[in-house]
Amino acid sequence: MKKIILLSTLLLFTVLSFSQNGKVFVMYKKDIINYYPINNSNPEKQKIMNTIQDGLKESSNSLRYNLIINNNESLFSLEENLAIETDEKSLKFIVGAGGASGDFYMNLKTKEAIRSVELSGEIFNIVSNLDSIKWQITNESKLIGNYKCYKALTTKVVENNVGIFKHPVEAWFVPEIPFGFGPVGFGGLPGLIIEIQYQNVRFYASTIELNTKKGTKIVKPAKGKEVTKDEYNEISKKKGRMIF
Template identity: 35%
Template sequence: MKLLIFLISLSSFSQIKNASIDYILTIGEDDLYSNGDLKVAYKNAAEYANQINFKLNLNEKEICFFSENKLENSDSGVELAKIFSGSKNPFYMLLNTNKIYQSFDDLILGKYTVEKQISKYEWKLENESKIISGFKCFKAVTTDVVQNRSGKFNFLVTAWYCPEIPIPYGPLLYNGLPGLILELNRRNVVYGATKIDLNPKEILTILKPDLSIIKTEEEITKMREDYINSIKN
């Protein structure tokens, strides 16, 4: 049944030529940052999180997820909110591929684009539902595994998807559900849809990465290690 619903969703997805969804960010309390050196920074991030507007824009060929500041001038709290939420850098994907790209502008490593395989999540669909922005959404949960220099971490992810809008994507390009994700809760960070525009007449902004400077995550890790070793020496 789950497979049938998903196939129907993908078939209906072709009827939507383009779409633009706005999301607002909320950063909740986290015991990891309740004390220590990052306590003040995390508090500022949580305070300024709602000053960022996120957009999920897509057309028939590509999709991107990026942030827009509501404030005219970038504030340190806004930048901290992007960092703590893991959404500082835009996400981009060609819909006929299984690869996601993120653009970076690093003070140390310079500009580069990271290429990685799209994650395939094992979603558990639940019967619980609620209304978001006027649409009936259903709950789904999965576990996301993140590995970085600090180790390997498992995060519980809760998504509220809308079968009425057969777009199998959402914030941070989470995917694989039979409907658009209107709310995504990843640990202590929540993205909630505030505006949904299907087949708008205006040309949508699609932030495309520079594919001439692609690096893998392994290459970036090695570049950072080499830089740290050069400083020590």
Template identity: 30%
Template sequence: MKSAIQVFIGLLFFTVFAQSGETSDIVVEYTIKSLRDIEEIESEEAQNIVKETILLMDDFQFELLANKDVALFKMKEQLVSDDIPKYIYNIAVVSCDGEEVWYTDKRNNTKIVAEQGSGEPVCLTYDQENQWEIEAYQKQIGDFNCYKATTVRKEGKRTLDVAAWFTTDIPYSFGPLGFNGLPGVILELRISSVVYTASKITLDKREKIIQPKCVFKESYEGYYKRMDERMNAIINQGD
């Protein structure tokens, strides 16, 4: 038995987006935690909103379905209490990229981000190369010895620092949010102030890996450039 990470064969439910012949060899479930410093927020009202979203995020779960070539990462379906305001739930989901479904196929260097927010789903083609720097640090996650690697992700004008802990004991080169390219599965990932940590690993699990189909397609870079332009326009309206 793994101590902090349960390894077993069982059944998992996930949403079907389209038909595909790919099946997984492994399913990894992740919990998340926000490390945002609430004390840095000046407004008391904003502090209270962030506190509520952080508490809600503690109940969120994500899953990674993967075989040697293909992976799908997404947020699991959530049961939300009726007394939680919808805007709080939406903020929590966006804060941990829960509206994104990441599909990766290493064989043809395909990476798709499906934005499942309001309106028609948008597929973003992602072509950033992860330039990993593997560091000398090691730590245990459950009974797995993990190694640290760092990189960055660019989202328009923002550059986000990324730290990953991967284990070569499970030789699947995938992880949360489409990150791949390391010699083992990522069991912990920190991007900005959000940490994804593996809580359960299911081996020999045959689940369909479904490539998302979307109505509208756009490049990842173009999408965030458009978001930056929209935000600048909103800011300039107040001048």
């Protein structure tokens, strides 16, 4: 039986009856939040920045990211064939904002996480361990739809040719949906992450299908060169490219 849940944040979840068969489909949307700082000392420049930011926000809201879950495995990626009216450079920025460029594979059984990205025409599979994400689960909770969600915090360290940056991460997960996956490579919590904020970008679930009949076959990334995060950081520095 299909249930429709209206969220207080005006999101819409489509939830199917859940028999824990391990097949779940989640669609996420993305908001860019105050990407450019306010500069009251230069109103004209800030006006230009605000116009650019409004365009980025509008385009980012058109993006759809899909998370498919099949038992212990998941794959998070940008939905293909999206029609977005913007130039190629801006599109790459919008897609990658919030560290969302590439495909993200996770396996809860093996604790393996792989981010598959393209750099200068070459594919790299960046391998890490899910246990490397150190979460602090708080007592703070809120209702998203009919789900009681709990807040968890962590810090993501990003190293590139500009420097080393520590970005705070705020996630809201649902123990009622017992799959420790989420968007953009975040997981390992005792429940599905349905909202996360990172680098002034917020990802939030707009559709959740439990016990889905959609195709949920997951292929572990294999095409490309397998590297560690440190190895990829060195490669990206030499090529003068950044990844967030």
